[in-house]
Amino acid sequence: MSTGIGARVKRKEDKRFTTGKGKYTDDIRNDNQAYAAFVRSTHAHANIKGIDASAALAMDGVIEVLDGHQLTGDGIGNIICGWAVTSKDGSPMNMGAWSALATSKARYVGDAIAVVIAETQAQARIAAEAVVVDYEELPAIAHVMKAMAEDAPNIHENAPGNLIYDWELGDEALADAGLASATHITTLDLTNNRLSPNPMEPRVAIATYDDAEEHYTLHTTSQNPHVARLLLSAFYQVAPENKLRVIAPDVGGGFGAKIYVYPEEITCLWASMRTNRSIKWTSDRSEAFLTDAHGRDHVTTAKMGFDDNHKIVGFKVDTVANLGAYMSLFSSSVPTYLYATLLSGQYNIQNLHCNVRTYYTNTVPVDAYRGAGRPEATYVMERMMETAARELDMDPAELRRINFIQTFPHQTPMLMAYDAGDFPKILEMAQDAADIAGFAARKTEAAGRGKLRGIGYSTFIEACGLAPSQAAGSLGAGVGLWESAEVRVNPVGSIEILTGSHSHGQGHETTFAQIVADRFDIPIESVSIVHGDTDKVQFGMGTYGSRSAPVGMSAVVKAMDKVEAKVKKIAAHTLEAAEEDIVIEGGQVKVAGTDKAMGWHEVGLAAYIAHNLPEGMEPGLKETAFFDPVNFSFPSGAFICEVEVDPDTGVTEIIKFTAADDFGTIINPMIVEGQVHGGVTQGIGQALLEQVVYDDDGQLLTGSYMDYTMPRAADIPFFDVSHHETPSPNNPLGVKGCGEAGAIGSPPAVINAITDAIGNNNLAMPATPQAVWRAIQATKSVAAE
Amino acid sequence: MYSTKYHKPASIADATAALTAGEDATILAGGQTLLATMKQHLASPSDLVDIRAIDGLSDISADGNVLTIGAAATHTAVASSAVVRDVCPALADLASGIGDPAVRNVGTIGGSVANNDPAADYPAAMLALGATIVTNTREITADDFFEGLFSTALEDGEIITAVKITAPAKAAYAKFPQPASLFALVGVFVADGAGGVRVAVTGAGEDGVFRQGAMESALGANWSAGALDGVAASQDGLMSDMHGAADYRAHLIAVMAKRAVSAA
């Protein structure tokens, strides 16, 4: 069976994961292990008047209690947002100070105030409850629309009115003129609900200081260990990079929440030095709800104008986004450069404008969560298209088709140059698979059973592998967005790939090995992937934004190019042939058209023995490459959701979900389908079930699975997934990225289906039974009038 | 969790002794409620007295049309018991819809009844069926047993040993789950049984499980789903929270009551 590009290779890593042999951070226990428990604010907004740790310090097993004054006193730096967004008036964003341990003020429930270090986890937790914090309670802001009120309390001194920035993209005058010329305008008020990321493995940090070497080791649940080390070193002043090793071993899911360096990692590293102990902190699920960066939380008004031919002539979007109590690492970029840039969707729109204001509230910081900005853009776009089609009394597929971009590359007015795609084709594929022709009959049949049947579309485009570094830099990014790889051919011909990408469920140990096995025509078993350790792997940018295939694998390809060139030189020299005549196939390096050949492993051995290398050639066979893409890649798709609603209760059942995607070249269809299944499931979660709720005082009401609804198997239908490959010209493999598309494209398809079923376009996510039932009642009362 | 002392008595007498001896001793059954509250540091009993090894406490038996279910019988045991299926299938159905398999495999009927969570399923069945709660000292009718949110007629240290149910002529339970917890947002148990025609509602009441008088009268006169047409449930005394406001819960009571009657 082939193990190359396009093969359904079973995941190499699953043997260890499915037999309980995975090695996660929490599985590690050091000899001098001590445990940390955090004292967290119980108020959403309060001045800290004093901290009394005397009772805690006297308790069994307690080693130390440390607070923010000691932390800042030792020179530990504030946590930063790494992307500078400039307001439209030219002023910089208002980044409020965020100390890993709050000193004078707590700004959300869960804000870390002090840490207790004890011999056992139980002792640390019990003692943390005995630390007395003297609070002076302040009025709190839990909802973003209240942050802008005249009399709203001020959360950060340097952010008057709690405004972080007021930013725009596109041309407002053009958009206004377009709308003025329109013969039909569709307007919608939309909320993108706030979500908790919920990776299966909660965050964990083990910090170990070695006083003899003055060296730190951090084992942590990170999607990007090198970025973590850079931040901890250059910005948080924990230790110089050469004195800090960051290891992210097996990581059980991230979804964005494990990109960032949080207060806990910083505090544990610093406390390890203060106590000369290895310090372990394991988040429990309650802490995860309280402290893992949340996602989404937008309030938007959108207006879209059409001419007589149903072409979009103007589109204006006004969004207010909640960034929570502090600016998390990429928080500023999510509702701007990852959102507004995609508001052209799959459509040819020239007159486009988006304004975004972001505010502080007394809630957990909000940052990238699977999709990051792109689900929010897609939700706006695709709710608008479906609603407009209904208002214009048109087939929603037809309205989309009329407006589709047909030629590539396509430059939108929102910075993006789309690489490749075939939107009519994937829409047609999805329509065929969803049996659109038979829908009317199915609707009638369902009505006979008292059920409301509806169908909804979402044709989306998204952007993966943020690039190029220079452009990102000019837009305010604090980092480059390339990726690195080293290809090490061992003397026996087996290969290790050291990648800066990080796998936390994606299956890189399989897919990265596939591209190597494919290229050198060697067994996949002889390829191993090394990642997640700053001492082993060269600097890399890590995994988020569906970048591992388009950027990470491209770096591997570039390094393989160099290896191949050297292999051919060695073989040509040994076999006394011309380099151009050398081919690599079937485990051999051959002279084409002859029976002269060396085994792949013999070339490796020759390189290391170095008895007979071409004049001037260095021994060894290992190459490094850094790949900086010229552009994003742009996966697209057409999703169709079919639902049945029970009008008596408001319960929605998803009958069928069809996903036709264009991810460019597919490395492993099985893994891609898994990513689509998972992504769509999270999208269905957002559409039907998930919602973070704070009460007006900023207390988190959805602090456990008793109140925060995760999608369960029974909520999810069988998926119909198909692919159409238009390779991206922007990377050597033609891949586009598939990790987030499901979560990006699916929410509007689900809501469009429900609104179709109930005949009311005013329905917010999550469409819980109660929300749907209310929308049905509203439709009835309108009908009765 | 704070440290605690674990006991596993083999008899009611030993259990009672352990409960009295402990400074702040508590009965442990399936632990599906108690252990979670202990982990959250909301409860810190000095001693846990596990009653599940007590002889006969998990037995399920029928004597004519009277069903006796031992307090330590798990939800799975009730759901899969041929005896329960025979005498009161509605109760087996109810048990099979509690939580998830992990919860059902350890959670017990005694624990559920003793806990009297306002969203728990069993209290609706007990009240609608006119069940008797048997303890180590007395028998208490369901009418007297459930006193309000998480509160019952049990005295300190009193152990439920069994519940007794007389086979109803007709009964069924219709549950509308709260989407996150899968407890009842509204659950309606209808029965034509020992206590006459009864409609008991769980999940919705501010004071826990309650009987719906108007629906009982309508069904008493004419046992059919149609008889409930136009019999609206009042919103008074119903809970409102993020999962369901009082008006939605009132609406669901009517819908679930009809579904239960149709299924009975």
Ligand SMILES: Cc1cc2nc3c(=O)[nH]c(=O)nc-3n(C[C@H](O)[C@H](O)[C@H](O)COP(=O)(O)OP(=O)(O)OC[C@H]3O[C@@H](n4cnc5c(N)ncnc54)[C@H](O)[C@@H]3O)c2cc1C
């Ligand atoms: C995820 C989850 C989902 C759930 N879903 C549902 C649901 O859908 N519907 C539902 O009804 N319940 C649900 N439950 C609750 C479950 O049914 C519990 O098992 C039940 O409420 C308590 O029973 P237990 O045996 O676990 O009792 P424990 O947790 O051991 O005890 C609960 C309380 O009862 C006391 N107690 C226990 N046994 C006795 C006795 N024999 N005599 C006197 N006092 C006693 C204990 O001291 C304690 O105070 C759910 C629980 C979980 C964790």
